[in-house]
Amino acid sequence: MITPGRVEGLSVTPVQRNALGDQVAAKLRWLIATGELPAGYRLVEASLSTDFGVSRGPIRDALSTLQAEGLVAVRGRGLAVVGISADDLLELFSLRLTLETFAVRRCAVREDADWRPALDLLKEMDRAADDGNALAFAEADLEFHTSLYRIAGHRRLQRVWEGYRPTFAALLAVSTAQDRDLHPAAQSHWEILDHVRTGRVDAAIEELAEHLVGARSRLEAFRTARHEGAGG
Incomplete structure (x- = not known):
């Protein structure tokens, strides 16, 4: 049997x-x-x-x-x-803001939220910023945002994020490499988490939006410079 x-x-x-x-x-x-x-x-x-x-x-x-x-x-x-055009970047980052806004709102009302993984990842980002290690910073950065989706406790939301996560991993590695000083980006993430943990949801979302706009702008600038360099 x-x-x-x-x-x-x-x-x-x-x-x-x-x-x-x-x-x-x-x-x-x-x-x-x-x-x-x-x-x-x-x-x-x-x-x-x-x-x-x-x-x-x-x-x-x-x-x-x-x-x-x-x-x-x-x-x-x-x-x-297929490639990733400027319009694709706009779509990807606007979609991510929509998804992550929902995640942040859910995180803020979770009374049983375990913030330790997010805090540990912020410390990793600080160390990477001190070392000037853009790759390690990008990896910790992505894991930090992923931790918010986990804390949100919404399985289908997390599944959607996991589908786009590999693409954002590549985009984040490129955009982070353009930063000469990673400390301001690390501080921005500390502020996002502080806002979420203390219930200041609107402030968290505003900081998140600025963060994502900055990443998209660095990507667009990098790709424009690369295209102009190739054309020259």
């Missing part, structure tokens, strides 16, 4: 291909976010396999992931980069 929920005789080993696919997807996201892979660029499995030094399996996994995220799409008989 087979026990419900179990599969007799199944031997499971770690699947490494997915991990490689995630790494390839992360690199391709970065290249798309910076504009190094422009809209219309054709993605050929064989060429990417050679470029990344992996088999076609991880490449296929990565392209499937990016297709689901809307960063690549079928063009003719293959896949091509």
Whole structure:
């Protein structure tokens, strides 16, 4: 008799291909976010396999992931980069503000909220700012915002955020790299959390909006400068 929920005789080993696919997807996201892979660029499995030094399996996994995220799409008989235009940035960041505003409002009324993960991440951001480590700062920054979605306690809201999180991870890494001094950004996050914890929701949302507008502006400036440099 087979026990419900179990599969007799199944031997499971770690699947490494997915991990490689995630790494390839992360690199391709970065290249798309910076504009190094422009809209219309054709993605050929064989060429990417050679470029990344992996088999076609991880490449296929990565392209499937990016297709689901809307960063690549079928063009003719293959896949091509969709790209992230200025309009796309506006849509992405306005959507994020809408989602995160909802999350913040829910966080503010949670009497059982555990703020320790968010506080720990703010301390990580401070350390990264002191060290001038933009990558570590960006990673802690994204985790901080993710912690707000968790504290909000809304499963479907968190699921929506998780769908867009990889794209924002790439965008955030690019925008954070443009900051010469990361301390003002760290302070902004401390203020967001302080406002939320003390029930000053409108102030938290205003600070959040300024934060997101700043990130989008840095991205647009970076991409404009890159485009002008390439044109020159």
